[in-house]
Amino acid sequence: MSIKVAAIQMCSGMDVERNVETLKALVRDAAGQGAIYIQTPEMTGSLQRNRKALFASIRPEETDLVAKAASELARELNIHLHIGSTAIDLGEGKVANRALLFGPDGQKIASYDKIHMFDVDLDNGESWRESATYQPGCEARVIALPFAKLGMAVCYDVRFPHLFRAQALAGAEILTAPAAFTRQTGEAHWSILQRARAIENGAFMISAAQAGVHEDGRETYGHSIIVDPWGKVVAEAGGTGEAVLVAEIDIAAVAAARAKIPNLRNSRDFALVDAV
Template sequence: MAELVAAAVQMRSGVSPEANIAVMTELVRDAASRGARYVQTPEMTGAIQKDRAGLKRILKTEAEDPVLRAASDLARELGICLHIGSTAIDAGDGMTANRAVVFGPDGGVLGRYDKIHMFDVDLDNGESWRESAVYRPGEVARILDVEGARLGLGICYDIRFPQLFRDLALAGADILSAPAAFTRQTGEAHWHVLQRARAIENGAFLISAAQGGRHEDGRETYGHSLIIDPWGRVIAEADGDEPGVIVATLALDAVKAARAKIPNLRNARQYSVDAGAKGAHGA
């Protein structure tokens, strides 16, 4: 039976990339010491900074980014696959990419993914977010080969768009990912059900490393990093919003077994939607 020991790193990133790199390094080393061959960090590992001017001051291109440089060195040193859930990258033209980068055991880049769906929302508690004002959305979904598994990449708000994860599963992903910086309000309401639903409906493992707690820039995130199996069972969860590491052994044959029991990927049919004539009433 093919198995993969996987870990999710929970952080509370501040505004300093250097300080966040130090925390990331310590937690990734902890994960590797516990046998993890694939380690995922959360969205915005490098910095959580809602002040646009402050974010602009620390932005670097991918080639110059210190978080990615440190991650490459760490992956090579530890001989692991290290998935930086995302970090802010200078995309040019005054825009920023919310970019995930996955490094192989040799420190080389296995692939990258720019977050497709922008978090443009107004919440009941007065929080208002407009990611599209700062970030350039990605246009390409991505699957990578990681330690004998096929990993589909997503980031945070992407989890609310089931068609993305369905497309990744249909294209061969057996592990899905949604590293996140979920707000506390939305996390308390929806985090667990969204994560479990994406795993269940696609018969896939789902790994989501999360940010947690009150951050230096004042925002609050939910934490509760998760690893979920293809039957929707939570097999590892961070305790609340404190930084730390969760580890689980993924029996990759469970993907095939779940999809054989509930073959919804195979049973899907094409259809059209009849919404009726505008303004028409029933007979």
């Protein structure tokens, strides 16, 4: 089955309402090009480093502006719309980095809270402690859509291959890691990680990204990407600014790749023994 899919590249600022208007324009563009599955990047609603300002701008999912707009767009355009993630107020000082998936009827099909927190100290002096603000999720997701089974993940999750392997073993044919990758880590690892997750699981990898210099001072790598199950880059955006990345993919390529390299079937349990 061949379908058109899209990855929306953004440079989200701190104004949620302005980001929502950008989201609407880019999603309508992708749908106009025939995409029936459209994905946005991590933190579509806003990129905000200041904790106090973040809490002042976010809402529970039931009243979240991104979720409301996504539901309306999915219904209006008759698409599956995957919000890569947005910050959701959980109450009592807790926040989720939450992905949301809406169907053509505008109803939410699934949500996923980012499991792995980006707590790192980089060579260029950047230091991130995502766990200081966000509550990690504990449940992976594979969703049966009319055209394929979809696995949901977010950004830093891409460095944990066992998550994607579990999704592939559960039947996922499309894997995802929408992101706000830092420029330093993106230049070093973004493309190879995306291709590796696709190759080792014989699945499509679709990852929309944030790109450019943001209002809160961070710089993200961009290069939203679509990779086929053989590891070929089908489409890739540039490193700055907004973009609408559309590609036609054939879901049958998943079965073909897994037949050629049946590593999901060939995997064996083993014991790890200390050297004497």
